[in-house]
Amino acid sequence: MFDATLADTPGALQQSPSFARALEALGAPPLKLPDGTLVLRRRFGPLPVSMITRPRVTSAAGLGALAGVVPVKGPRLLSPDCPLPLQEIGALPLISPATIATLDLSPNTDTLMAGLHQKWRNRLRHGQSQGLRVTRQNMPDDPGHWLLQADLVQQAARGYRSWPIPLTLAYARANPGQAKLFMAHQGKTPVAAMLILRHGSTATYHIGHTRASGRLMSAHTLLMWSVILWAKSKGMQSLDLGTIDTEDAPGLARFKLGTGAQPRKLGGTWLWWPPLTSLARPIAVIDRRMMGLG
Numbered sequence: 001m002f003d004a005t006l007a008d009t010p011g012a013l014q015q016s017p018s019f020a021r022a023l024e025a026l027g028a029p030p031l032k033l034p035d036g037t038l039v040l041r042r043r044f045g046p047l048p049v050s051m052i053t054r055p056r057v058t059s060a061a062g063l064g065a066l067a068g069v070v071p072v073k074g075p076r077l078l079s080p081d082c083p084l085p086l087q088e089i090g091a092l093p094l095i096s097p098a099t100i101a102t103l104d105l106s107p108n109t110d111t112l113m114a115g116l117h118q119k120w121r122n123r124l125r126h127g128q129s130q131g132l133r134v135t136r137q138n139m140p141d142d143p144g145h146w147l148l149q150a151d152l153v154q155q156a157a158r159g160y161r162s163w164p165i166p167l168t169l170a171y172a173r174a175n176p177g178q179a180k181l182f183m184a185h186q187g188k189t190p191v192a193a194m195l196i197l198r199h200g201s202t203a204t205y206h207i208g209h210t211r212a213s214g215r216l217m218s219a220h221t222l223l224m225w226s227v228i229l230w231a232k233s234k235g236m237q238s239l240d241l242g243t244i245d246t247e248d249a250p251g252l253a254r255f256k257l258g259t260g261a262q263p264r265k266l267g268g269t270w271l272w273w274p275p276l277t278s279l280a281r282p283i284a285v286i287d288r289r290m291m292g293l294g
Contacts, residue, residue, distance in 0.1 A: 004009040016199035022171035048074040064089035080267030091270035101241040101261035113125035120258030127222030139172040139179040142245040150209040184219040192219035204240040
């Protein structure tokens with residue numbers, strides 16, 4: 001099922017062995033298909049639901065074949081890594097595609113610096129002039145850590161959801177040294193932090209928070225540049241900065257794209273269930289535009 005054209009591209013966090021180890025540590029191991037694709041399992045009442053998120057396939061037929069070999073009855077939620085015409089296999093569109101920002105780390109450091117947007121570079125210089133101390137450490141196994149708690153408050157205020165804290169901590173425990181906490185300090189006080197998850201040749205921006213004093217000192221920009229230099233020094237190919245939303249969170253989108261990262265649309269979320277195939281096909285065709293398919 002694996003698409004050979006993706007052999008040299010970094011895989012998504014949700015399909016990494018590191019993510020599988022975190023789920024196993026929580027007692028919720030994913031299904032592993034013969035080609036290595038991870039399948040998450042949930043129950044809604046008596047109904048088992050299988051979820052395939054960002055698998056490394058680039059055709060509707062390929063993803064349909066993957067869904068077909070899942071050895072569990074019930075509906076499948078399919079979230080491809082790129083827009084795919086899944087109405088061709090009778091899938092029903094549920095959620096329109098998100099857009100992510102990815103920074104290519106293969107250029108040298110001078111080229112990465114030149115690729116920063118001018119305003120972003122100016123904020124970096126401002127942050128570098130503030131006397132902040134940047135530290136890097138493995139993520140402590142502490143559910144009360146101020147970054148995790150601040151992120152919960154931020155999620156509620158902005159109306160989004162991230163991983164539950166136990167999963168984040170399980171990732172750090174199951175993958176020693178692969179969950180890196182970057183912090184900017186003013187004296188002894190942390191004013192900003194970022195948690196970066198490494199998986200194979202890719203690093204993913206997981207969560208971040210800046211206190212009011214940190215924003216005045218461009219601490220988040222300073223931390224992001226520190227992350228870029230660290231990931232580059234470790235030989236990582238790319239930095240996944242997560243989703244961007246230019247309508248509901250334009251400031252965060254500008255911050256991520258200001259690094260020189262490139263936007264890329266994912267494939268949305270579809271419902272595929274053989275009992276519904278013949279019924280869903282006419283409806284799915286209507287929603288091609290919703291799923292970024294023209």
